[in-house]
Amino acid sequence: DTGVSQDPRHKITKRGQNVTFRCDPISEHNRLYWYRQTLGQGPEFLTYFQNEAQLEKSRLLSDRFSAERPKGSFSTLEIQRTEQGDSAMYLCASSKQETGELFFGEGSRLTVL
Amino acid sequence: GENVEQHPSTLSVQEGDSAVIKCTYSDSASNYFPWYKQELGKRPQLIIDIRSNVGEKKDQRIAVTLNKTAKHFSLHITETQPEDSAVYFCAASNNFGSGGSYIPTFGRGTSLIVHP
Numbered sequence A: 001d002t003g004v005s006q007d008p009r010h011k012i013t014k015r016g017q018n019v020t021f022r023c024d025p026i027s028e029h030n031r032l033y034w035y036r037q038t039l040g041q042g043p044e045f046l047t048y049f050q051n052e053a054q055l056e057k058s059r060l061l062s063d064r065f066s067a068e069r070p071k072g073s074f075s076t077l078e079i080q081r082t083e084q085g086d087s088a089m090y091l092c093a094s095s096k097q098e099t100g101e102l103f104f105g106e107g108s109r110l111t112v113l
Numbered sequence B: 001g002e003n004v005e006q007h008p009s010t011l012s013v014q015e016g017d018s019a020v021i022k023c024t025y026s027d028s029a030s031n032y033f034p035w036y037k038q039e040l041g042k043r044p045q046l047i048i049d050i051r052s053n054v055g056e057k058k059d060q061r062i063a064v065t066l067n068k069t070a071k072h073f074s075l076h077i078t079e080t081q082p083e084d085s086a087v088y089f090c091a092a093s094n095n096f097g098s099g100g101s102y103i104p105t106f107g108r109g110t111s112l113i114v115h116p
Helices: none
Strands: A005-007 A010-013 A019-024 A031-037 A044-050 A053-057 A065-068 A075-079 A088-095 A108-112 B004-007 B010-014 B019-025 B032-038 B045-051 B056-059 B062-067 B072-077 B086-092 B110-115
Touching: A005 A088, A010 A019, A019 A088, A019 A108, A031 A075, A044 A065, A044 A075, A075 A088, B004 B086, B010 B019, B019 B086, B019 B110, B032 B062, B045 B056, B045 B062, B072 B086
Parallel strands: A010 A108, B010 B110
Antiparallel strands: A005 A019, A019 A075, A031 A044, A031 A088, A044 A053, A065 A075, A088 A108, B004 B019, B019 B072, B032 B045, B032 B086, B056 B062, B062 B072, B086 B110
């Protein structure tokens, strides 16, 4: 296991289309986070899973966004009816319950035309 | 919710100088304060962290100090080198003890430029 992996790394889509990102966390990590990062800003929290349970969602996560983590392993983040304001880097991170360190993936960069 | 402010947004120093980045937080329940380094085009990576039960932590050229009363914490880098050039993010979360949210809130980042 070499770390957190995300797919795809880049996605260009037209406004109104749906997109889905996948995150594979480090296998022994039970916590999984999604963050959004735009240029010149820090990561903004979107949602968080402990095992398969989605425990927290940010108000940034409108009803067009949905995230799942079936069986407490990989996670998906879906954005429906994309808007130009959704263009950003979507970062996934995982951590162990006993520590606070987040291990980030390389991110999935979304460009909405 | 937690709010983390980070200053400065850009910091330019000469190689060998020290650099200090400061953050403030709002939630007195926060007890874990990590610092992440993000090089251009790469993922953020933890460089040092501190829990609220200590006031200072050092790791070679980097150190973090925490003032719980004032709700601020700082990153100190001594003898800066060009490879220290990156964006640094502070974060705060309630990670330990009962009722923790375990959700790090990040500052906006400081772009550190070390000139050779």
